[in-house]
Amino acid sequence: MTIRLISYIATMLVCFCLTACVAVGPDYVPPEVKVPATWSSTESTTKTSESADLRQWWREMNDPLLNELVNEALGANLDLATARAKLREARAQRALAGAQLGPSLSVSASASRSDSSRESGSGATHELYSAGFDASWEADVFGGLRRGTEAAEADVGASIENLRDTQVSLISEVVLNYVELRTSQRRLAITEERIASFEETFQLARWRQQAGLTSKLDVSQARTELESIRAGLPPLRTSISEARNRLAVLLGRAPGELQSLLAATGTFPLARRATMVGIPADMLRQRPDVRAAERKLAAQTARLGEAKAERYPSFKLSGSIGLEAFTLSALTNSGAALYSLLGSITAPVFDSGRINANIETQDALLEQSRLNYHAAVLNALEDVENALIAVVNSDERRQKLAGAAESARETLQLAEQRYAGGLTDFLTVLDSQRTLLGLEDDLAGSSGELASAQIQLFKALGGGWSPDSPATGSEDAT
Numbered sequence: 001m002t003i004r005l006i007s008y009i010a011t012m013l014v015c016f017c018l019t020a021c022v023a024v025g026p027d028y029v030p031p032e033v034k035v036p037a038t039w040s041s042t043e044s045t046t047k048t049s050e051s052a053d054l055r056q057w058w059r060e061m062n063d064p065l066l067n068e069l070v071n072e073a074l075g076a077n078l079d080l081a082t083a084r085a086k087l088r089e090a091r092a093q094r095a096l097a098g099a100q101l102g103p104s105l106s107v108s109a110s111a112s113r114s115d116s117s118r119e120s121g122s123g124a125t126h127e128l129y130s131a132g133f134d135a136s137w138e139a140d141v142f143g144g145l146r147r148g149t150e151a152a153e154a155d156v157g158a159s160i161e162n163l164r165d166t167q168v169s170l171i172s173e174v175v176l177n178y179v180e181l182r183t184s185q186r187r188l189a190i191t192e193e194r195i196a197s198f199e200e201t202f203q204l205a206r207w208r209q210q211a212g213l214t215s216k217l218d219v220s221q222a223r224t225e226l227e228s229i230r231a232g233l234p235p236l237r238t239s240i241s242e243a244r245n246r247l248a249v250l251l252g253r254a255p256g257e258l259q260s261l262l263a264a265t266g267t268f269p270l271a272r273r274a275t276m277v278g279i280p281a282d283m284l285r286q287r288p289d290v291r292a293a294e295r296k297l298a299a300q301t302a303r304l305g306e307a308k309a310e311r312y313p314s315f316k317l318s319g320s321i322g323l324e325a326f327t328l329s330a331l332t333n334s335g336a337a338l339y340s341l342l343g344s345i346t347a348p349v350f351d352s353g354r355i356n357a358n359i360e361t362q363d364a365l366l367e368q369s370r371l372n373y374h375a376a377v378l379n380a381l382e383d384v385e386n387a388l389i390a391v392v393n394s395d396e397r398r399q400k401l402a403g404a405a406e407s408a409r410e411t412l413q414l415a416e417q418r419y420a421g422g423l424t425d426f427l428t429v430l431d432s433q434r435t436l437l438g439l440e441d442d443l444a445g446s447s448g449e450l451a452s453a454q455i456q457l458f459k460a461l462g463g464g465w466s467p468d469s470p471a472t473g474s475e476d477a478t
Contacts, residue, residue, distance in 0.1 A: 023142065023143020023144075023146050023147055023305055023309070024142050024143055024144075024147075024305055024308045024309050024311075024312065025143070025147055025301075025302070025304050025305020025306070025307075025308045025309065026301055026304060026305060027301075028150070028154075028297075028298045028301040028302065030294065030298075031294070031297065031370065031373055031374075033284075033373075033374060033377050035280040035281055035284065035377070035381065036280055036381075037279065037280075038279060038280075039277065039279075039280065039384065039385060039388060040385060041385060041388040041389050041392070054275075054286070054458065054461055054462070054463035054464070055463065055464070055465065055466040056464075057271070057275075057458040057463040057464065058070050058171060058174075058175050058458075058464075060271040060272050061175070061269035061270060061271055061272070061451075062267075062269075062272055063178075063266070063267060063269045065261075065262075065266060066174075066175065066178050066269055069174055069178060069247065069251065070171055070174050070175070072251045072252075073170055073171070073174045073250050073251050073252075074167065074170070074171075076251055076252030076253075077170050077250055077251065077252055078252055079166055079170065080163070080166050080167060080170055083159075083162055083163040083166040083167075084163060086159055086162065086163075087156070087159040087160060087162075087163050089159075090152070090155045090156045090158075090159035091156055091159075093152050093155065094149070094152040094153055094155070094156050096152070097145075097148045097149045097151070097152035098149050098152070100138070100145045100148065100149070101140060101145050101146065101149065102137070103135055103136065103137035104135065104136050104137070105133060105134070105135045106133070106134045106135075107131075107132070107133050107134075108130075108131070108132055108133075108134065108322075109130065109131040109132075110128075110129070110130050110131075111127070111128070111129050111130075111328075112127065112128045113125065113126070113127050114126045114127075126326070127326055127327065128324070128325075128326060129323075129324070129325055129326070129327065129328050129330075129331055130322060130323065130324040130325075131322055131323050131331065132320050132321055132322020132323065132324075132338075133320065133321050133322065134318070134319075134320045135318065135319055135320070136316065136317065136318040136319075137316070137317050137318075138314060138315065138316045138317075139315040139316070139317065141312070141313075141314075141315055142309045142312040142313075143305065143309055144305075144306050144309025144310065144312075144314075147302045147303070147305035147306035147309060148302070148303075148306045150298075150299075150302035150305075151299045151300075151302035151303045151306060152299075154295050154296070154298040154299035154302060155295075155296075155299050157291075157295035157298070158292045158295035158296045158299060161288045161289070161291040161292035161295055162288070162292050164288035164291075164465040165288035165289045165292060167288075167464055167465050168288055168459060168462060168463065168464040168465055169459070170250065171459075171464040172455050172456070172458070172459040172464070173250055174247065174250050174251075175269070175455050176452060176455050177243050177246045177247050177250065178243075178247065178269065179269055179448055179451040179452055179455065180239065180243045180448065181240060181243035181244060181247065181262060182265070182266060182267075182268050182269060182448075183268075183444060183445065183447065183448030183451075184236050184239040184240045184243060185240060185265040185266075186265065186268060186444040186447070187236055187441055187444045187445065188233065188236040188237065188240065189265055190437070190440045190441055190444055191229060191232055191233060191236065191437070191441070192233075194229060194433070194436070194437045194440070195226065195229055195230060195233075197433060198222070198225060198226045198229055198433060199226060201222055201416070201429060201430075201433065202219070202222040202223060202226050204419075204420065205218040205219045205221075205222040205426060206219050206222075213422065214426065217426075218426035221426060221427070221430060222426070222430070225430055225433070225434065229437065244256075244258050244259060244262050245258075247262070268447055268451070269451055270447070270450065270451050270454070271451075271454045275454070275457055275458065275461065277384065277388065277457070277461060278461075280381060280384070283380060283381075283384055283460075283461055283462065284377060284380060286461060286462035286463075287376075287380045287461075287462035288462060288465065289376055289380070290373075290376045290377055290380050290462075293369075293372055293373040293376040293377075294373055296369050296372070296373075297366075297369040297370055297372075297373050299369075300362070300365050300366045300369040301366060301369075303362050303365070303366075304359070304362040304363055304366050306362075307355070307358045307359045307361075307362040308359055310348065310355045310358070311348065311355055311359075312347070313345050313346060313347035314345070314346045314347075315343070315344070315345055316343070316344045316345075316346070317341070317342070317343050317344075318341075318342045318344075319339065319340055319341040319342060320339060320340050321337075321338075321339045322337075322338055322339070323336045323337055323338070324336055324338055380460070383456070383459075383460035384457070384460040384461060386456075386460075387453060387456040387457035387459075387460045388457065390449075390453035390456065390457075391450070391453045391454060391457055394446065394449045394450040394452075394453045395450055397446050397449070398443065398446040398447060398449075398450050401439060401442050401443040401446050402443055404439050405436065405439040405440050405443050408432070408435050408436040408439050408440075409436060411432050411435070411436075412429075412432040412433055412435075412436050415428050415429045415431075415432040416429055416432075
């Protein structure tokens, strides 16, 4: 008995040693990508001592209401809540995969009583009591289970990065819709102001026509221009309502709930400080979508090894230790003890090509993951380059429009004075008013374009998260 027990223990020790073998399949090596040392838009790279904080870049727009909206969205947005739930799922799957490496242990107890027939038997009563522990364990000799654990661990990392990417996208969506709202509100205010000016011009034309100083044509032209401008109000009101409703949904509210909060025209959000874009390599380390693609590549590399491990035998050990007796009091006797130990080896012989097909599938998926990673890198570089150019050109256009609008105001003032004195025709006044309205509207739109370009740059750089971000939790930093 002792020799057998020693042999069983020795077998178990050999299996434990075998599990230390190198796992089959490729070991993951982080991919190397060639990125430029600097951005092609070198003139766009800001070199200031003070730069915007990427972690909370929206605060650079100095809008307390915007800060409140972003904070509420981080706590109530449904897409972000779904990403958190997916992270919980990935962590549970990681725990499940890790549990496969350890043994399983169960406890059991039973009691039975039976009476035999006096006609066919002795008529005696029999009792049987038993209690014991059952254990089983699969020795991960070729590393299939360890590869599965590696894949699950990488999946957790990818879920964390997906959560961060969802947060980055959410923040940019909130700020973009807020900018669109403020842009439409400013354009509406400009249009209403111009309508008031056109109404004065219309009244002036009527007075001059009644006084016989001008023809009815001037009045008709003034009315036509006035109604044309008024026709631009409904689309602007539609844009305002759509932006409010979209913001409400992003905040996890029903459309229309932000009507009163966002009714008044507020300050226009523009970043107070410029962005330090750094070098492309820094951006890749900051972008959650690139980081997620890298983690997915690591997970798929491990899954290929997991599939290859199916080619090799599996080793399992199972055993039990217990007590069995005919009376409950006899369970404590040394003679009631029993045990069993079983070792088994299972090896694939013929499976109609299932294992090879699975390996080929996982290898193709690995190639896809590698290509997806490189595509994510290229897309990230493109996003930053485009955003840098957009910021510079939007700012230049805004400055030019501001100068043109100021000149148009002076031209209109002079035209109105000359028309009131009968020194110029009415078409000159209408053209001046039309030009000023167009320039002021373009100026408001260009401010929105500049703010949108700044937002796109912050998003392209991966701003909006940090390892200690409330949306991911401190646990995710690991």
